[in-house]
Amino acid sequence: MQLHNQVYQIQGVGVLDIAGQFGLPLYVYDADKIIEKVNLLRSSxxxxxxxxxxxxxxxxxxxxxxxxxxxxxxxxxxxxxxxxxxxxxxxxxxxxxxxxxxxxxxxxxxxxxxxxxxxxxxxxxxxxxxxxxxxxxxxxxxxxxxxxxxxxxxxxxxxxxxxxxxxxxxxxxxxxxxxxxxxxxxxxxxxxxxxxxxxxxxxxxxxxxxxxxxxxxxxxxxxxxxxxxxxxxxxxxxxxxxxxxxxxxxxxxxxxxxxxxxxxxxxxxGKLLVSECGSLLVQTNVLKENPTRTFVHVDSGLNHLIRPMMYDAWHDIVNVSNPAGEEKNYTVVGYICETDTFATDRSLPEVRPGDVLAFKNAGAYGYMMASTYNSRPRPAEVLVYEGQPYLIRRRDTFDDLIRNQVDVPVLNAVTV
The missing domain is CATH 3.20.20.10 (Alanine racemase)
Structure with missing residues (x-):
């Protein structure tokens, strides 16, 4: 998709292009928004x-x-x-x-x-x-x-x-x-x-x-x-x-x-300066119908953004892939083996498997409260500065998950 066709952009850079370059899930921050908030506070x-x-x-x-x-x-x-x-x-x-x-x-x-x-x-x-x-x-x-x-x-x-x-x-x-x-x-x-x-x-x-x-x-x-x-x-x-x-x-x-x-x-x-600068980008894995609602399961969860479960915090959700789709009601949930609901009965443009969603206002206390619960890696972080996206934290790997674990040889013995 060309940049000018993408509705959701950061400093003119299409979010889908950023997702394609760095993978999902992904935290993306807008440097201009941070600078804007600093200047607003100073002028006040x-x-x-x-x-x-x-x-x-x-x-x-x-x-x-x-x-x-x-x-x-x-x-x-x-x-x-x-x-x-x-x-x-x-x-x-x-x-x-x-x-x-x-x-x-x-x-x-x-x-x-x-x-x-x-x-x-x-x-x-x-x-x-x-x-x-x-x-x-x-x-x-x-x-x-x-x-x-x-x-x-x-x-x-x-x-x-x-x-x-x-x-x-x-x-x-x-x-x-x-x-x-x-x-x-x-x-x-x-x-x-x-x-x-x-x-x-x-x-x-x-x-x-x-x-x-x-x-x-x-x-x-x-x-x-x-x-x-x-x-x-x-x-x-x-x-x-x-x-x-x-x-x-x-x-x-x-x-x-x-x-x-x-x-x-x-x-x-803290929040004033960085909350609005950040978006958490995720991909839709599965649409799951049940008699009372339609669940959108994404490739993230409370391990990456705990605020909705911890504070009942609201995060606007943008369907980056299908912004002009027909509005439907969804409950957006994560892939963690706990209740990890991002949004309940939220009206969104039609969501399809593979669609990229963006959780807005994720700059403050998003990544910083993230964990590796369920042994799932934390996302990468990208900063868009002067119109260019820069990787500022690599995505966790499996090696990161086990890096500090210690293998105790005696436990390797076979028992009957």
Whole structure:
């Protein structure tokens, strides 16, 4: 099929051609879409000293990290290995914010040795850092503001029962530890969840940090996390970034005047920057009729895209091979020996065996949450950059599946 005849294209490159070149299933990312989102966020907060810290957990491929570094974006990581990948991609250690969640103190020591900005998420960690390093390691403090906001309960992180951050009710205990060990506090951090539709959750969180800042005269930044809502289907409400930027910037500027000097305002977008850039391309294996529905079985499953099963997430589906076909209802399912439903009773152009389907909004938490369940390999990844598709991760092979398994000779003995 010629490129100009393909309805679904990325930077003018036909998706079917990409599938033909690299095979299926396949993750494909559009670099232009990532750059567009970076520029949108910057323009929305043009009135403040903004630092964008990309949440690497959303999509940690080194080529994606390099693209974001090229755009002047810094990094937010939740593991030392994410930080190491960031360093390989060219980030300086001081550009990387490290926000652990109950990790071992050994990993904390690794992070400090690497020179990362440590974001403390518990009183136990704060005391450990104080005992071990005294005033030698500047930290930021992650606060749990007891704000229940943001989408599915599984992605709400700021409510009173959440494991994340230090409860705002422990304000006095935080201050006492900081003073006891003379710990330099250079930042305050808050992240209350995801899928916020308006500025109210950010402003409520900001008020908590603004009040807490009175305890710490040497702050350099405030980090408001992320949680920007993106569209998963037509008509979805999304975060109005222009309105959010205007309201939060005004509130932050007023705080800085009261505080006595200008601080940096940090955000940690992950999904906002990469969700819409990605598509998971799959091939239809079998159409299976039963009395209540028609199943479309594809050559993928929850091992490659777990979000529909984990979060009830919606992903638009495009029939790339037959976009003008007659609309019919299908339930799209995977090939895994578990219930792995991508979509139920979804209206799609007629699907035929061999048709290529694209699951949209698959850039964030798609490949990164993939597994080799059922001993099936993970897909390859391709980035379309300046009109050219580039392989940025090879497809798993059978050798990859068994690479770290150890053959125990005694088990080779024949028994009767």
């Amino acid at each position: 907060f043009s009135g403040v000293n903004l630092k964008i810290k990309y949440a690497a957990k959303a999509l940690t491929n080194i080529s994606i990290l390099r693209l974001l570094r090229q755009q002047g974006v810094d990094l937010d990581v939740v593991s030392v290995n994410e930080a190491r990948m960031g360093l390989i991609a060219g980030f300086e250690s001081q550009q990387i914010m490290y926000t652990p969640s109950g990790v071992s103190f050994a990993e904390i020591e690794e992070a400090i040795e690497l020179g990362l900005q440590l974001n403390v998420d518990s009183l136990a960690l704060l005391e450990y850092v104080g005992r071990q390093y005294g005033s030698a390691v500047p930290v930021s403090i992650r606060i749990n503001p007891h704000i229940a906001e943001g989408g599915n309960i599984k992605i709400q992180t700021g409510h009173a029962d959440s494991k994340f951050g230090i409860s705002i009710l422990y304000r006095a205990r935080i201050k006492a530890l900081v003073e006891q060990y003379q710990i330099p506090v250079v930042g305050l951090h808050i992240h209350t969840g995801s899928d916020f539709k308006n500025a109210s959750a950010f402003l409520r969180g900001a008020e908590v940090l603004f009040e807490l800042a009175a305890d710490y005269p040497d702050l350099r930044f405030m980090d408001f996390g992320s949680g920007f809502k993106v569209a998963y289907r037509a008509g979805d409400h999304v975060t109005d970034l222009a309105d959010l930027g205007s309201q939060v910037s005004a509130a932050f500027a007023a705080f800085c005047r009261q505080y006595g000097r200008e601080l940096e305002l940090w955000f940690e977008p």
